[in-house]
Amino acid sequence: MVQLQQDGVARRIIAAIKAQIHSGAYRPGDRLPSSRAFAAEWGASRTTVTAAYNQLNAEGYLIIRQGARAIVAPGLERASGEAPITAAQPRSLSAFARRLLALPPPVEQQPAKVADFRYGDLSGADFPVLAWRRASTKAILQRAARLRYGDPQGSSVLRNALQAYLWRARGISCTPDRIVIVNGSQQGLDLCARLLLDPGDPFVIENPGYLLARHAFVAAGGVAVPVAVDADGLSTDALPPARLAYVTPSHQFPLGGVLSATRRRSLLAWAKATGATIVEDDYDGEYRHDIAPIPPLQTLDAESVIYVGTFSKTLSPTLRLGYLVVPPGLCRAFSEAKRLTDRHAPLLEQDVLADLLTSGAYERHVRSIRRKNAERRQVLLRALTDHLGSRVTVAGADTGLHVVAWMNGIAAEREPAIIAAARAAGIGLYPVSPLYDPSEPRPGTAGFVLGYAGLDTEALRRGIAVLAPIFAEHR
Secondary structure, three states: OHHHHHHHHHHHHHHHHHHHHHHOOOOOOOEOOOHHHHHHHHOOOHHHHHHHHHHHHHOOOEEOOOOOOOEEOOOOOOOOOOOOOOOOOOOOOOHHHHHHHHOOOOOOOOOOOOEEOOOOOOOHHHOOHHHHHHHHHHHHHOOOOOOOOOOOOOOHHHHHHHHHHHHHHHOOOOOHHHEEEEOHHHHHHHHHHHHHOOOOOEEEEEEOOOHHHHHHHHHOOOEEEEEEEEOOEEOOOOOOOOOEEEEOOOOOOOOOOOOOHHHHHHHHHHHHHHOOEEEEEOOOOOOEOOOOOOOOHHHOOOOOEEEEEEOOOOOOOOOOOEEEEOOHHHHHHHHHHHHHHHOOOOHHHHHHHHHHHHHOHHHHHHHHHHHHHHHHHHHHHHHHHHHHHHHEEEEOOOEOOEEEEEEEEEEHHHHHHHHHHHHHOOEEOEEOHHHOOOOOOOOOEEEEEEEOOOOOHHHHHHHHHHHHHHHHHOO
């Protein structure tokens, strides 16, 4: 403890002397007080002051000679008219950085106390702790004799296990060398943006749609071409030429529509005709409630579609593991881009996940949480009906882990006031309007995205019960 205190005093002495030199109070050739005098002035030990002087000597700020007082080193004088150095001066930023900073920042809020309906959260109680711990222990004990960087596309063991799982669960036929393991689907989208778009290139994106996908493509220099969606997903009647189209065909985010068979064929034909690449984000494909599983677009055209998957909606968003299934001609580009970005995803977590997939533990877990989230969904829908009745229209309830609640009779401009009132009552509520392209008209009715996978059934009931009178006040 004493040593830590001395180190702290020495750091403060060093910082104070540097500040005096930078400000011009001490100039080259000036002598500093003796270590004894400085120690008395600061109330520090002489040993501490001597250590600080020696550090400044090593950094070139002071010159120390035996038997003489320390002097300020030459070359540190301030130029005439130069302002004192107080902080690092801003550097010029790249075009990418300027585009990035021009995007609206996310609104971060602390979790609400009564019920937080933020989409993307999962219940901590649902995580398969025992299965993960067993697989983790096994992976640690089987560590290689030599620790080294791995394949940028991901562990071959995991890619083999994932290839088999995708065939069983989603009907995707691919070889392991076409799978790229990424740090969450967001990194996958960022790689797609960097590899498929040049500045000025147009990209088609659903309106409304996933905001961070739009931001990834805009930051890369792409120009958004928003296309409206309805109950049948993306409207494909008059798609413009573009380099890329980002879609969520199995469960449109956020409105929940499923891309119809006719529109699927139309979208794929458009991609073939224009040479565009389709980025298919199957972010919650494991959750089907009242409908049969929808085959991915990738199963219809493996050459035009990049399939994006994630474990954030089944295991945990904190795990940061996702994957891409890319066309054969793009494998090397994605592999090299991943290598430059971060070498590869964490190998221990990949080994653990591979064990869960091969042992069947992952699919058992998915079946379990599918039942739990189906129950949560039923409780939420029942609560909305009981407390709001015809005053609410629910969209997107057949699949996924959220619904959109349109509040009939409440204007969209009332959303901020409703959100503030809900937050004051301990409810986290999130509007759908920011998910619309800012250049396009937005709905006139207030709408909210209600995620339910992070809440227990009692919190869902209480949350809607608290919200009902707040909505009534704003009709």
